[in-house]
Amino acid sequence: MATIKDVAKYADVSVATVSRYLNKKGYLSKEAEKAVAGAIKALNYKPNSVARSLYHKNSKMIGLIIPDISNPFFPELARAVEDVALTYGYTVVTCNTDDDVEKEKRYIEALKQKYVDGLILATNELTADDYKSYQLPLVMLDRSIGDEIPSVRSDNYKGAKQATQLLINRGSQFIAHIRGPKRVQTAEDRYYGFKQAVEENNMAHIVIESGFDLESAKQIMQKTLSEYPMIDGIFASSDVMAAGAMKAAKSLSLNIPNDIQLIGFDGIPLGEMLIPSLSTVAQPIYKMGALSARLLIKQIEKQLVERYHYNLETTLLERETLRSEQNE
Structure with a gap:
């Protein structure tokens, strides 16, 4: 598997130049940009996602915390979250807490260490202050926990x-x-x-x-x-x-x-x-999951969030x- 050093050698540029190309930061001449792009293609180089996460402090990952994966309601929600997240280039990591507050805390801490970009929470084992203390974009799904945390649920x-x-x-x-x-x-x-x-x-x-x-x-x-x-x-x-x-x-x-x-x-x-x-x-299970993913991604990408709380009609x-x- 090719490394960043291999790409630099092939393109006849420095490792720093390849890094600037990959991270889209700093000046890069047209000639160097073309050489690096050609080297990446020729060597089939795949950037190290962990290293890039450390550099950018983000991962294009979303954490989905659910209370019980064996309940058919939650996999349906998860499917919708994943479908929408993938269209925006995000990967969803689903964590099952079994309604265990300590398990939920461990999952959230682990996701933070992986520089997860935000959380969708279908649990409410913790308080609103606990969740806000993680300093991540949040959406409550099928739950509501105060006015400050965005939520999507049905009536x-x-x-x-x-x-x-x-x-x-x-x-x-x-x-x-x-x-x-x-x-x-x-x-x-x-x-x-x-x-x-x-x-x-x-x-x-x-x-x-x-x-x-x-x-x-x-x-x-x-x-x-x-x-x-x-x-x-x-x-x-x-x-x-x-x-x-x-x-x-x-x-x-x-x-x-x-x-x-x-x-x-x-x-x-x-x-x-x-x-x-x-x-x-x-x-409207699919709509709930899809809406929560869009609401979270808007926060992550610092877009305007027109509405913070959704209470959808049932049938x-x-x-x-x-x-x-x-x-x-």
Whole structure:
């Protein structure tokens, strides 16, 4: 593999001249520029990206911090971030924290040592001050943590309220909400949307907390349905949790949607694969990821950022876990 010294020798110039050419800094005559370009092509020279990062204090890399790679929602976000970043010449490094604050800190420190240009955070284990202390361009994705850090998310409150209202409109009399962990803002927003709908309609309801995973949701829903057999509607804070609730209902020989109706949240492809297919509040997942990447790159490249916070509309997808309208 050719080195910068090989290029300098081939072009009959100094190493410093080749360095100026590569880094686009300092004077370079037309003759020297042509000679170096020819040498690089002839030798198929590839600049050392690590060395260039040290020189420029940047790397054309973006860090994407997510809480759970096994949740299908996050790989969809990551795909959009990567697609957009690549069009602007950036590489995305994805880090999975498993909701572990120490793991998140270690990842961010490691990314900083690699001169990562900015971070997209789909976690909120740390405080806003913690994140700002890293002195990097930041975007919160599917989260919000104060006014000073740009964010991209969907309207979780409104989507949850609409989903709960739809269960009520289709005849549910006692509705359970499987909410996500209280420290997660998206789970909080969905809980408040649910709460607003049931209180406005004076509906019997119960709220239970679960992790954003299938097994936790299944276990707690089995227990809850056994203790409250009158439950005839479930609003789950994610599609994965809704899949767990479906397994719980089926284990108790409950028919969906005749005995119990169900709506999830996210709109991941898994919902259509389930039998019956899952009704859900669909987030514009790809748009969220793409928008967050553009918002971060604008900051990195010191372009004008016209808007710092995005709260995108959701869409109700009515599928087979809801009773038909004529049964309202």
